[in-house]
Amino acid sequence: MEIKTYLNEQRQRVEKRLAELMLEPAGEFSRHIESMRYSLFVGGKRIRPVLCLAGAEAIDPSEPVRNSTLTVACALECIHTYSLIHDDLPAMDNDDLRRGKPTNHTVFGEAAAILAGDGLLTYAFDLLSSPHSAKITDSVRIRIIQTIARAAGPLGMVGGQSLDMLYEGRQVGYETLRRIHRSKTGALITASVVCGAMVAGASIEQEEALGIYGNNIGLAFQIVDDLLDVEATTEELGKPAGSDVQAEKVTYPSLFGRETSRTMAREAVQEAIAALECFDAQADPLRALAQFIVDRKK
Known part of the structure; x- marks a missing residue:
């Protein structure tokens, strides 16, 4: 499989559906929605929605299923984008560049950026809970909402970010590092x-x-992110290089060194692919995505 072609095709499908689903800036909420749209459509690899589509494809590649999955995929991208807006804030990572563009708060102001993130997070659950937006049974819809809420919430992504900030400038062991990134x-x-x-x-x-x-693959993704922070340039990353070192964050390279970290990422990808042994060729996109994650340069 040519993974770059697959990624591009799926990304285009996600972009088209996001454009259909996202609110248009009009009326008294115009500036707020413009701020939400700015970060949502500024670019990005759309890895999470593509993984969602590939997960569905591994079970049932039919077009009706793919279309139903698109709404869930777009909701996930809204949540991911909200997290990036908030991560970049002065009170958090204090970054002024994201996806090669000025961060939301540098364009719209800090208060507007906070609200843009809040808006995207809550709009994601509006999309997930709207029966007209996708042909998913109510019981499955509730399970999906609960799964995503837990992954994004206080014991998931948000909790992981809180730990990431808590341990800045402190020495921690591998178990703490793994817990931070498994959550975040x-x-x-x-x-x-x-x-x-x-x-x-x-x-x-x-x-x-x-x-x-x-x-x-989540582990591999984070390890590669940590490596790119010290090996890639700001132009390549589309965000400030070396920011983890500057913030004294605990990372895999800081704890294990670059080569051992790279080996750990490869081993994690091998375990990910091994977990797909019970799937047939319909899961090949997932296998290729795992390899792409460990091989990526930005």
């Missing part, structure tokens, strides 16, 4: 894959296998 990065990645499979009618056994896959 891995939880929403895992939920993306599993929720796509839920839309397609996956069995419990299939969901569990995809959960193992998601946990491992």
Whole structure:
């Protein structure tokens, strides 16, 4: 499989559906919605929604299922974008560049950026809970909402970010580092894959296998992110390089060194692919995405 072609095709589908679903800036809320749209449409790889679509495809590649999964995929991208807006704020990582463009708060102001993030987060659950937006049974819809809420919430992404900030400038061990990133990065990645499979009618056994896959690619994704922070340029990353070092964050390279970290990322991808043993060729996009994650340069 040519993964770059697959990514581009799926990204275009996500972009088209996002444009259909997203509010238009009009009336008294115009500036607020413009701020939401600015960060949502400024670019990005759309890894999480693509993983959601690939998770569904591994179970059922039919067009009706793919169309139903698109709304869930777009909701996940809204949540991810909100997290980036808030991560960039002066009170958090204090970054002025994201996806190669000025961060939301540098364009619209800090208060407007906070509200843009809040708006995207809550709008995501509006999309997920609207029966007209996708042909998903109510019982599956509730499971998807709960899974994503837990992945994004106080014991998931938000909790992981709080730990990331708590331990800045402090020495921590591997278990703490893994807990931070399993929550901050891995939880929403895992939920993306599993929720796509839920839309397609996956069995419990299939969901569990995809959960193992998601946990491992989430780990690999974060390790590669840590490596790129010290190896890539700001132009390549589209965000400030070296920011983790400057903020004295605990990272895999700081704890294990670059080569060991790279080996850990490769091993995590191997475990992810091994978890897909019970799937046929319909899961090849997931296999290729795992390899793409560990091989990426930005």
